[in-house]
Amino acid sequence: MKSMQENVLISKLTTMRLGGAAKYVQEITALEQVDEAYGFAQKNQLPVYVLGQGSNVIGHDEGFSGLVLVNKLKGFETVSETSDELVVRASAGEMLDDFCEYTASRGYTGMEAMSAIPGTCGAAPVQNVGAYGQEIKDVLVEVGVYDSLQVRHLQIRAEDCGLGYRSSIFNTTEFGRYFITSITVKVRKGQLKPPFYVSLQAFVEREGLTDFSPLSIRHAVSAVRAGKLPNPKEIASSGSFFKNVVVPSAKVAELKAKGIRIWQENGKNVIPSGWLVEQAGLKGKELHGMRVSDKAALILINESAKSYADLAAARQEIINAVREKFGFTLEQEPVEIA
Numbered sequence: 305m306k307s308m309q310e311n312v313l314i315s316k317l318t319t320m321r322l323g324g325a326a327k328y329v330q331e332i333t334a335l336e337q338v339d340e341a342y343g344f345a346q347k348n349q350l351p352v353y354v355l356g357q358g359s360n361v362i363g364h365d366e367g368f369s370g371l372v373l374v375n376k377l378k379g380f381e382t383v384s385e386t387s388d389e390l391v392v393r394a395s396a397g398e399m400l401d402d403f404c405e406y407t408a409s410r411g412y413t414g415m416e417a418m419s420a421i422p423g424t425c426g427a428a429p430v431q432n433v434g435a436y437g438q439e440i441k442d443v444l445v446e447v448g449v450y451d452s453l454q455v456r457h458l459q460i461r462a463e464d465c466g467l468g469y470r471s472s473i474f475n476t477t478e479f480g481r482y483f484i485t486s487i488t489v490k491v492r493k494g495q496l497k498p499p500f501y502v503s504l505q506a507f508v509e510r511e512g513l514t515d516f517s518p519l520s521i522r523h524a525v526s527a528v529r530a531g532k533l534p535n536p537k538e539i540a541s542s543g544s545f546f547k548n549v550v551v552p553s554a555k556v557a558e559l560k561a562k563g564i565r566i567w568q569e570n571g572k573n574v575i576p577s578g579w580l581v582e583q584a585g586l587k588g589k590e591l592h593g594m595r596v597s598d599k600a601a602l603i604l605i606n607e608s609a610k611s612y613a614d615l616a617a618a619r620q621e622i623i624n625a626v627r628e629k630f631g632f633t634l635e636q637e638p639v640e641i642a
């Protein structure tokens with residue numbers, strides 16, 4: 305294929321900046337390249353891994369002996385617009401943050417709280433991204449895909465994507481089958497109503513904010529995030545390293561009585577993983593070249609880790625400390641190329 309690269313370090317394609325070489329890497333800038341790339345992989349019996357910005361993916365030292373496709377499909381297209389509703393399709397390589405700007409700046413609510421989540425639109429349904437009370441599943445209409453099994457392009461309706469907390473068919477039952485080429489969302493005129501998610505509410509009160517329009521909330525969310533989350537361009541991390549712990553309603557009273565912090569998120573009772581790590585005494589600590597962020601203990605920063613083994617050792621120490629203190633086993637959020 306034209307412009308295919310060989311032996312590219314995965315550390316250069318992912319924000320945690322770990323991982324050896326991928327045998328082949330192809331940037332995808334046009335739809336027909338997707339078909340061509342899967343054809344090449346099939347002919348050469350290569351496994352395929354799809355990447356956006358690599359902000360939720362960790363590479364292994366041994367690299368990947370297959371074809372990595374880096375999604376750079378661009379463009380927005382209005383599907384329909386009425387006085388109070390907009391249906392719009394974004395090509396999967398557009399940044400999710402640009403999509404939030406696109407909808408919020410036109411006065412539509414539904415995506416403003418997802419502002420400043422790193423990564424592409426195509427990755428958004430994969431783990432059903434969300435922040436500050438909004439998730440992509442709340443606005444998603446359909447997902448455009450290339451289906452490598454049926455060897456054709458098609459649309460999958462949002463209700464068939466199995467969207468749940470940080471999960472979908474794309475990272476579970478159908479993992480590896482689809483290359484997502486676009487996402488279509490429906491957003492409505494209107495605005496979020498207070499009280500907002502805890503740290504956003506604190507910001508709103510501190511700043512005396514009274515304008516809750518989508519664009520104003522977008523700016524507030526971006527400011528809150530900039531204050532505590534690492535910018536992937538400057539600091540190596542994959543964002544939240546552990547998933548929040550979901551607990552059954554029957555357990556909530558007992559756990560709260562023990563002083564454990566629990567809140568409701570999208571109808572689920574969750575214990576924030578960052579709180580557990582902090583309570584285990586690890587906030588700000590350096591372990592094997594990985595630092596537990598001193599601003600948000602759910603973030604693991606690669607300061608000087610030399611290999612995946614360093615990350616694995618740090619991860620195990622954190623899991624052990626939390627399990628010893630609370631009995632919960634933390635699960636990693638970022639996925640791994642293998």
Ligand SMILES: Cc1cc2nc3c(=O)[nH]c(=O)nc-3n(C[C@H](O)[C@H](O)[C@H](O)COP(=O)(O)OP(=O)(O)OC[C@H]3O[C@@H](n4cnc5c(N)ncnc54)[C@H](O)[C@@H]3O)c2cc1C
Pocket residue numbers: 319353354355356357358359360361375396421422423424425426427428430431432433434435474475482483484485533534535536541542543544639
């Ligand atoms: C500082 C920081 C903060 C973050 N904050 C949040 C947050 O608040 N909420 C949240 O939900 N996430 C958060 N994340 C995680 C990350 O932003 C999301 O998972 C995002 O969707 C990843 O986008 P990406 O383009 O980088 O995808 P990648 O990391 O490249 O890929 C992620 C997964 O999606 C798959 N994938 C990507 N593109 C496609 C495609 N076109 N077709 C098929 N599969 C594809 C990959 O194979 C991989 O399994 C954060 C990450 C960082 C570094």
